[in-house]
Amino acid sequence: MANLELAKEFKDLGNAEFTAKNFPVAIEHFTKAIEADPTDHVFYSNRSACYASLEQYEEALGDATKCVELKPDWVRGYTRKGLAEFYLGKLEDAEATYNTGLELEPENAVLKEGLKRVHDEGLGPVP
Numbered sequence: 001m002a003n004l005e006l007a008k009e010f011k012d013l014g015n016a017e018f019t020a021k022n023f024p025v026a027i028e029h030f031t032k033a034i035e036a037d038p039t040d041h042v043f044y045s046n047r048s049a050c051y052a053s054l055e056q057y058e059e060a061l062g063d064a065t066k067c068v069e070l071k072p073d074w075v076r077g078y079t080r081k082g083l084a085e086f087y088l089g090k091l092e093d094a095e096a097t098y099n100t101g102l103e104l105e106p107e108n109a110v111l112k113e114g115l116k117r118v119h120d121e122g123l124g125p126v127p
Contacts, residue, residue, distance in 0.1 A: 007037035014046060023050040041071035048080040052087070060084040075105045082114045086121070094118045 014029030030047035037043070048063035064081035071077060078101030085094035098115040101108060 003036040007033045007040060007043070010036060011040075011043060011046070014043075014050075018046065018050060018053075021053070023053045026050045039070065041067045041074060041077060044070065045074075045076055045080055048084065052080070052083055055087070057084045057087045061088060073104060075101050075108055075111065077101075078104070079108075079110045079114065082111070082118075086114065086118055091118050091122055 010029045010033035014026045014033060017023070017026035017029060027047055027050045030043050030050065033040070033043045034047070044063040044067040048060045048067060051057070051060035051063060061081065061084035064077060064084050067074070067077040068081055078097050082094045082097040082101065085091075085097055095115065095118045098111050098118065101111040102115070105111065
């Protein structure tokens with residue numbers, strides 16, 4: 001049974017630490033939020049952002065993947081997942097992820113920029 005109130009408290013603490021760039025502490029708070037409510041996609045997204053900020057891209061990808069699984073119609077999950085895939089050198093995966101996000105929100109600037117970076121890095125011009 002999810003403890004939504006406790007999860008929100010940990011999320012708020014994590015957000016404050018993220019804003020202060022205290023990423024390891026933010027990760028601890030988001031982990032506790034996930035333990036209290038493992039069904040909330042935002043907690044995984046936020047923790048993914050922390051891991052990416054620490055250049056821990058495998059962990060960032062794991063959380064972004066879970067975020068997308070929980071909420072496949074939420075575009076930010078695709079921005080997180082594509083970023084992690086990009087930095088892990090998984091360019092074709094990143095391309096597919098960004099394209100999936102763009103199907104949901106065709107004018108999303110973050111997704112468009114991510115896709116451009118993937119192609120600039122080695123997949124050639126954006127088709």
